[in-house]
Amino acid sequence: MHPIPSSLHNLNLQQTTTINPAARTALPPELPTPALKIPVLTAALTHGTKDFAGQLFGRTAGLAVLAGLTSIASAEIPLRVIAGGIGAIAAGTQAFLIGRHQIGDKTWTQKTALAICTLSIAAAGASISSYGSFQPVVVLASCSAAVTIASLWKLRANNVPIHDNATDTLKSLAFTAAAAYSVSGAALLIASWSPQESHIAARSIALLVESSIIELCKSSLEQLGPSVDKNILSFKGNAAALLLGMPFYTAATVLLNGFVSGLLQPPVDSTKFVELWIPLIVGGLANTVRGSVNASTVALFATHHVGLSTSEKPLLRPNAGIKKPDCHKLAQKTAVRYFLSSSRNALYFYLRDKGLAIMPAACIAQACYSIFAQQRDLIYELMQGKGWSEPALHPRTPTKIVSSVLVTHGIARASQDLTDSESEQEETLFILPELNDSDSSSSDVSDISTEDKADDSIVVS
Numbered sequence: 485m486h487p488i489p490s491s492l493h494n495l496n497l498q499q500t501t502t503i504n505p506a507a508r509t510a511l512p513p514e515l516p517t518p519a520l521k522i523p524v525l526t527a528a529l530t531h532g533t534k535d536f537a538g539q540l541f542g543r544t545a546g547l548a549v550l551a552g553l554t555s556i557a558s559a560e561i562p563l564r565v566i567a568g569g570i571g572a573i574a575a576g577t578q579a580f581l582i583g584r585h586q587i588g589d590k591t592w593t594q595k596t597a598l599a600i601c602t603l604s605i606a607a608a609g610a611s612i613s614s615y616g617s618f619q620p621v622v623v624l625a626s627c628s629a630a631v632t633i634a635s636l637w638k639l640r641a642n643n644v645p646i647h648d649n650a651t652d653t654l655k656s657l658a659f660t661a662a663a664a665y666s667v668s669g670a671a672l673l674i675a676s677w678s679p680q681e682s683h684i685a686a687r688s689i690a691l692l693v694e695s696s697i698i699e700l701c702k703s704s705l706e707q708l709g710p711s712v713d714k715n716i717l718s719f720k721g722n723a724a725a726l727l728l729g730m731p732f733y734t735a736a737t738v739l740l741n742g743f744v745s746g747l748l749q750p751p752v753d754s755t756k757f758v759e760l761w762i763p764l765i766v767g768g769l770a771n772t773v774r775g776s777v778n779a780s781t782v783a784l785f786a787t788h789h790v791g792l793s794t795s796e797k798p799l800l801r802p803n804a805g806i807k808k809p810d811c812h813k814l815a816q817k818t819a820v821r822y823f824l825s826s827s828r829n830a831l832y833f834y835l836r837d838k839g840l841a842i843m844p845a846a847c848i849a850q851a852c853y854s855i856f857a858q859q860r861d862l863i864y865e866l867m868q869g870k871g872w873s874e875p876a877l878h879p880r881t882p883t884k885i886v887s888s889v890l891v892t893h894g895i896a897r898a899s900q901d902l903t904d905s906e907s908e909q910e911e912t913l914f915i916l917p918e919l920n921d922s923d924s925s926s927s928d929v930s931d932i933s934t935e936d937k938a939d940d941s942i943v944v945s
Contacts, residue, residue, distance in 0.1 A: 523710060523800055524783045530709040532776035538701030539768030546694025547764055551757040553686040560682065567685035568614035570692050571826060574819040575609025576602050581816070581867035586631065586655050601659045613826050616684035618834040621827045625856070630658035635872045683755055684833065688826055695822040696814075703809030703817075711801045712779040719862070719870045721791020725781040726858055733774040734854040741767035742850040746843030753836065774858070813864075820863050828853035 553563060580602040587601070588594040608620035634655045714722060748763040785791050786799045828849050835845035856863075865871075 524712070524780065524787075527710040527712045527800055528776045528779040528783070530711060531779040532772040532774075534705045534708065535702070535775035536768055536772040537705065538698040539771050540765060541701055542694040542696075542698035543764045543768055544761065545697050546690040547757055547760055549693045550683075550686055550690035550755050553689060554683050554755040560685065563685035563689065564614040567688035568610040570688065571609035571611075571613025571823070572606040573609075574823045574826075575612075576606030577816065577819050578823060578863070578867060579605035582863075583659060585866065585869045585871065587659065597656065597659065609823060609826075612823075612830050613688040614685050616830045616833050618830050621830050624827070625852075627658045628856075631655055634658065684829070686755070687829055691825045691829070692818075692822055695818045695825060699814055699818045699821060700809060703814055704806050706807065707801055707804035708806055709803050712782050713797055713799060713801050714778075714782045714861070716786050716793065716797050716799055717782060717791045718793035719865055720872060721785055721793065722782070722865070723859075723862055723872075724791055725785050726778065726862065728784075729774070729777040729781045730855070730858045732777045733770065733858050734851060736773035737767075737770040737850045737854045737857075738847050740770040742847030743843060746841075746846045749842055751842070753842070816867055817860070817864055820860050820867075821857075824853065824856050824860065827856075 553559065580598065583598045583601045587597050589598055605624070608617075608624060611617040612620055714725075717725060745763040745767040748766060750759050754760060783799060831852060832845055832849035835848060836842070840848075
């Protein structure tokens with residue numbers, strides 16, 4: 485028996501995958517290389533630039549609408565009715581879509597709970613948009629935290645049935661708390677606190693214009709220039725990436741939207757276009773930081789194979805130009821952005837009513853807003869039915885080269901005749917594959933071995 489040729493010892497990874505196609509799919513994706521850093525950085529800067537462009541157009545249009553509406557005399561009541569309807573639709577849409585996936589809509593009990601949840605939160609959204617009521621903001625934020633804790637609890641102990649029941653109960657209680665508060669307190673909200681700002685409704689309508697244009701720009705320009713595909717991560721992967729980028733966005737929005745914008749604004753709250761345009765545009769730079777950082781964190785997770793949902797899609801997408809947006813998705817994303825912005829305004833004017841100056845009130849409101857605004861994409865995905873239980877891709881990471889090589893020496897010695905060569909032919913050396921996958925069975929190995937020995941004059945895998 486001859487020793488294994490040195491050429492077999494020198495098989496590298498590329499040669500192995502060529503010999504054994506079945507092993508190719510078990511190998512992990514390629515690790516990030518220095519050549520990948522520059523395209524990722526370019527894509528991240530592109531995301532930030534596009535986000536700022538959307539903020540520029542959206543805030544400018546929204547401010548123009550605000551200045552025009554506040555110049556109309558005796559329009560307070562009609563504006564409150566319009567703003568209330570917009571807030572009810574935006575909040576009710578989110579409540580219905582999220583509740584349908586969290587509570588369900590199969591049984592009559594689930595349908596009743598879903599209806600109560602949708603109608604009550606729609607009422608809360610109406611009071612926030614038309615009167616700037618602060619109480620529903622606190623309750624809905626608290627319920628969101630409760631639902632998040634319940635979801636994380638289920639993620640941690642999803643193999644224990646009792647925890648599943650406790651999770652569903654906690655979610656139901658969270659939604660019921662929002663429903664009970666909104667239904668029982670809707671008639672008392674205006675009496676308990678009504679802000680001195682008389683242009684809340686006009687600001688809410690202007691926010692709808694601003695939110696629509698921003699989301700229109702984001703959807704249309706999403707694949708303009710090189711971009712990072714966030715769909716390569718699962719829901720949990722995106723949640724972790726957004727959590728990592730949250731401190732950067734919070735710092736940027738407090739500094740730019742709160743501190744710097746507050747310095748540039750007049751000493752009293754104004755609705756004039758000339759006085760507010762520059763502060764608003766400066767504040768929009770915070771979204772440049774958000775877009776760039778979020779794209780970078782998604783790329784960081786994907787290149788290190790953390791939180792992947794698929795390995796078939798590339799991380800970086802080439803320039804595809806301006807795309808026609810999906811109107812259905814655009815409406816839902818606008819509702820999320822609008823409702824969060826309306827809640828931020830309610831908190832800001834509540835703080836101003838309590839005596840805080842523009843700058844500290846803006847900093848506090850923007851800090852609270854950034855926590856939820858950073859999760860806008862997750863809120864939208866929850867509305868589509870995604871969640872913590874979504875399966876994630878776990879690529880295999882074998883530590884040894886996977887190979888299956890058959891080595892033969894079928895050349896008879898020149899000094900021997902045909903009979904001697906047949907009897908003294910070199911034995912076949914068959915190297916079994918070093919299986920790293922625990923799911924592979926010994927029967928599979930024996931089947932491969934038997935089939936391959938049928939012809940010992942070729943290299944098989």
